[in-house]
Amino acid sequence: MTQSLTIHRPDDWHLHLRDGAMLRAVLPESARHFGRAIIMPNLVPPVVTGDQAAAYRDRILAALPDGMTFEPLMTLYLTEDTDPDDLAAAHASGLIKAVKLYPAGATTNSSSGVSNFNNVRPVLERMAEIGCPLCVHGEVTDADIDIFDREAVFIDRVLDPIRRATPGLRVVMEHITTANGVDYVKANDSDLGATITTHHLIINRNHILVGGIKPHYYCLPVAKREEHRLALRKAATSGDARFFLGTDSAPHTDDNKESACGCAGCFTATNTMSLLAHVFEEDDALDKLEDFSSLNGPAFYGLPVNETKITLTKGNQVTYPSHIDTDDGPVTVFDPGFKTHWRVE
Numbered sequence: 001m002t003q004s005l006t007i008h009r010p011d012d013w014h015l016h017l018r019d020g021a022m023l024r025a026v027l028p029e030s031a032r033h034f035g036r037a038i039i040m041p042n043l044v045p046p047v048v049t050g051d052q053a054a055a056y057r058d059r060i061l062a063a064l065p066d067g068m069t070f071e072p073l074m075t076l077y078l079t080e081d082t083d084p085d086d087l088a089a090a091h092a093s094g095l096i097k098a099v100k101l102y103p104a105g106a107t108t109n110s111s112s113g114v115s116n117f118n119n120v121r122p123v124l125e126r127m128a129e130i131g132c133p134l135c136v137h138g139e140v141t142d143a144d145i146d147i148f149d150r151e152a153v154f155i156d157r158v159l160d161p162i163r164r165a166t167p168g169l170r171v172v173m174e175h176i177t178t179a180n181g182v183d184y185v186k187a188n189d190s191d192l193g194a195t196i197t198t199h200h201l202i203i204n205r206n207h208i209l210v211g212g213i214k215p216h217y218y219c220l221p222v223a224k225r226e227e228h229r230l231a232l233r234k235a236a237t238s239g240d241a242r243f244f245l246g247t248d249s250a251p252h253t254d255d256n257k258e259s260a261c262g263c264a265g266c267f268t269a270t271n272t273m274s275l276l277a278h279v280f281e282e283d284d285a286l287d288k289l290e291d292f293s294s295l296n297g298p299a300f301y302g303l304p305v306n307e308t309k310i311t312l313t314k315g316n317q318v319t320y321p322s323h324i325d326t327d328d329g330p331v332t333v334f335d336p337g338f339k340t341h342w343r344v345e
């Protein structure tokens, strides 16, 4: 029996498109299924000003193949020198939809991020005033904090104090990986949301380390214990409007992944919708897939739902290329470790 599911076109609320040759190669992979995406600003150098965001948006649109539609939702990279007036103007014009906070040194291209949170207080207060959401990479960077504890410690030491000090600030905890993150969102109100990636619904830390090290499963925040993966699954498939899809699809060439010091990031743009249908079906929650991938994100960001729809059908095994070619070298597509049967028509 063929099963099929028609849902409003999904959006990706956390996406890395990079620039240049990599941008040209990965953009169609997202634009094929997704209507819009929140575009991460961690280029080298980062997208810090409104002018830089406008120029980056133009480069993205120029890289979009003819006949494809896709709306990049731009963000600014928060630094200790961010100018609140420039930020407010970029938000008021509709150019940017959010600002991204990277603790300095927490992840790929985060060296210009924030070290002293007191220095960004005035910017955060301005964002609360104008209703510009803050997207947060939620990990502390202290050398003495175990990498598997960095998200939970960030919530207690950094995120909760920031939110208490800045009433009205809307926050998205990006790519949550722990039950602590799920619980923190659930204990708060609609000013707090969280994105969940495709890969964190599928892998736990054993997948990275058992039977040999798997560099293509290494990302930040690193996948945690199974109990955390199950908490993420429950949150994503619950229909709770505070949880929505952010793939964090983060392309790195195989050279840079399969290395003595491999880069963090999983590339899931190509097969995310098939994998999500598989995951939601497994949890008896296919009826919640649309909430997670198409409805909850626009509601949080105050944007309309996409008018067009996509149809997923379940049939014979669906295969995806193991990697995509870029002029910088191949990029491996995330391998879920199981066969998929859901195809996006």
Ligand SMILES: NC(=O)N[C@@H](CC(=O)O)C(=O)O
Binding pocket: 016, 042, 107, 108, 109, 137, 218, 219, 220, 221, 248, 250, 251, 264, 265, 266
């Ligand atoms: N998630 C990752 O492992 N990597 C991201 C950065 C990020 O989102 O932290 C990247 O830009 O490669």
Ligand SMILES: [Zn+2]
Binding pocket: 107, 137, 174, 175, 220, 221
């Ligand atoms: Zn991140």
Ligand SMILES: [Zn+2]
Binding pocket: 014, 016, 040, 248, 250
């Ligand atoms: Zn990311």
